[in-house]
Amino acid sequence: MGEEVKVFGAWASPFSRRVELALRLKGVPYEYIEEDIYKNKSPLLLKYNPVHKKVPVLLHNGKAIAESLVILEYIEETWKNNSILPQDPYEKAMARFWAKFIDDKCWPAIRKAEWSPESEREKAMEEACECLKALESALNGNKFYGGHTIGLVDIAANFIGFWLSIVQEATERELLSAHKFPLLFNWSHDFVNCGIVQECLPPKDKVLAIFKARVAAPSN
Structure with missing residues (x-):
């Protein structure tokens, strides 16, 4: 499908690991980009999350989504298989x-x-x-x-x-x-x-x- 899915995260962060788990449960391939959130935040992270300036950030076809719970909702609505939310x-x-x-x-x-x-x-x-x-x-x-x-x-x-x-x-x-x-x-x-x-x-x-x-x- 040629979709671009990238995750800006930090290896020890439970919040960015949430996003990776949701994507894996859905079977969505993604590129992971490690961020040094304490000493050297990348220009891309600051560009894609200028409000909070923190991980995780999901980049989907050039569109950035921040905040892990918001990202999880976006993942659920974008990839319908293996739902992580009840239907009721x-x-x-x-x-x-x-x-x-x-x-x-x-x-x-x-x-x-x-x-x-x-x-x-x-x-x-x-x-x-x-x-x-x-x-x-x-x-x-x-x-x-x-x-x-x-x-x-x-x-x-x-x-x-x-x-x-x-x-x-x-x-x-x-x-x-x-x-x-x-x-x-x-x-x-x-x-x-x-x-x-x-x-x-x-x-x-x-x-x-x-x-x-x-x-x-x-x-x-």
Whole structure:
């Protein structure tokens, strides 16, 4: 078909890995372009995402789309096969709700819980646990949020499935465990052990090294 599909991303970013996973689930070939988002953002990245100046960016036939959840919706609407959203309008709305909940509530709460100073730790951990409790309830006894297959919410929750356990190892602060959240813990195991997901995950040892270096760095 001669389609041009490019992903501007960062290898350790769960957000750009979301986009790659969605494209792989759809069977869409793409070119991946690694960005140095901390020290040397490319002119192309700044051109295609002048508002936020960050990854991921999807470039489709010369048109740029930014923000991972927006990109996932675009991918779903552009390539109809292997849908990542339910067909039922209510279920589709719920999937969008939980995906937004993950980004707006879970992500900030987990970051705060894992990296907050000792004086703020207890309250931050409680808030993060409340988020995980709500997210666990949304599974409704299913293997994945998409039911038997990976869908939008599973993709959005990728940092809980893979990155969170690595952060916990580095910080020695436990949020997600089989004891605290058995259903969510089982989901994370099934998610990261899915073959197509594994293709879209960075090397664990390299990610762990980044987080351990952050823990060891003197606080400002």
